[in-house]
Amino acid sequence: MHAINAWRGDASPRAKTLAALRLALAKIEARREGGFRAASLERSERFSLGAAEVDAALGGGLKRAGLHEVLAPRGGDWSAAAGFGLALALRAAPGRPLLWARQDFLDGETGRLNGVGLAEFGADPAGLSLVRGRDAEAVLRAGVEAARCKGLGAALIEIFGAPRALDLTATLRLARLAESSGVTLFLLRICAGEATRAPPSAAVSRWRARPQNSRALLANAPGAPRFFVTLLRHRGGAADCSWRLEWQRDRGFFRETAETYNAALSGSVPAFPADGAVAFPPGWRRAG
Template sequence: MHGIDAWRDASSSRAKTLAALRSALARIEGRHGDGNHAERSGLFALGAPDVDVFLGGGLERACLHEVQAPCDADWPAAVGFGLALALRAAPGRPLLWARQDFLESEAGRLSGLGLAEFGADPAALSLVRGRDAEAVLRAAVDAARCKSLGAALIEISGAPRALDLTATLRLARSAEASGVTLFLLRIRVDGVKTGPPSAAVSRWRAGAQNSRALLANAPGAPCFSVTLLRRRGGAADRSWRLEWLRDRGLFRETVETHNAPLSGSVPALPADGALASFPTWRRAG
């Protein structure tokens, strides 16, 4: 009987999470309408000229991209790089972030103040937590079908069975139909170029790098070491060092520095408990 009760509790929790997500998406639909698919198709540039030239003008909107963090030390950088890509893909549009709930106990809750410092509007971002990868992927498919969203981030740890080629195909097709750009943030993965089968148009590996010091040796802009592992129909196997310029909302290529005040493992995106008092955050689930 205890097993049946646990199954019922889990089913009830999943149902409540999906109901909350659909309610949040309905509110977004009401505020922003369906949007213009044409305005959310085509390419988006990263802002760093050499990178954009190599990419043939930029990355594709309305599809699935993947950002990998091979180990915990790269986790914050991969998340920060994925968020910056989402901001480039859908400037000024609502975003949704779906993540496994246990990640909060390991890395802390997302900070609304930290998001604002990074250049994202916390009031335009909805957070969905799922108890496992399967729940997160179901929420992500629902989000991908919401035409009023600009982009969605899907944060999953490891290589769960639910995250297979069929799941990524479902996400990719939903994104293509709606115009929403999806970023799958894969934490603690191998990072091998061939990797597991995926319908992602591009696959990246991201890690943290020293920032360039500002005046008075103050911490500089978030800096990432990124490698394009694979891109459908295009060249890959190329690495760059990129700064994220919050005030301009774009990336800039930079060179390695040795006198920066931040170590390479400091998160590019703050993650702490400050979110609890941030009044404009919405959480579904």
């Protein structure tokens, strides 16, 4: 995992960090010319999630050259939003370089990205560039640079709350750059309870993600990551639909998990609380 240090308020460090980012992206672009070019030309306009019901609701999948939003309504939901966004990025750009831009204070609030954890999730840490910015403006600048790099497969742009810099104009710029370059962009937002009142955006789709309990493996080992996701908006398609999805790391796709619940219960079974003291049923454990 290649990390680029956060730039600060004064011009010199900011310029150096931006130059370092552009150099890293230039190297990725050079690799594309040397080996990624054929793969990029073969990519279709849409990418599926792998879960038949979800893909059908999406009309076959999500737009690849576009901007998508994943919202965490609470701080405790961040891991689910980040995991779901990363899984989408892996679906959109399998085997291709990724970039993750985030505000630096989130390392202390939600935890640092971990190379071992990324590998366990199915991502190649060596193919991920991490950029830390002091504020939303810095992260958005990194996102703009990433959106221009045709050598990237996808980029995740992580923002806390609803800063003034993240307005409709900013998302429209990102969306247009994604359409031009073919890079898939994922805007990860921790909305602190305001997910349903998120401001207007040019994103093709908007999702809300919450953690779901995984089913433990043998010896009580952690099971596959699970998410309770709601499609809040999808341009020209379905909206206000919810699914429980499990990320199949080894196969690289999602599958629906409704069949793993008690068959006597209806399809509207609520998710177990992720941030409270609960008595999990036998064989269940919290997944993060």
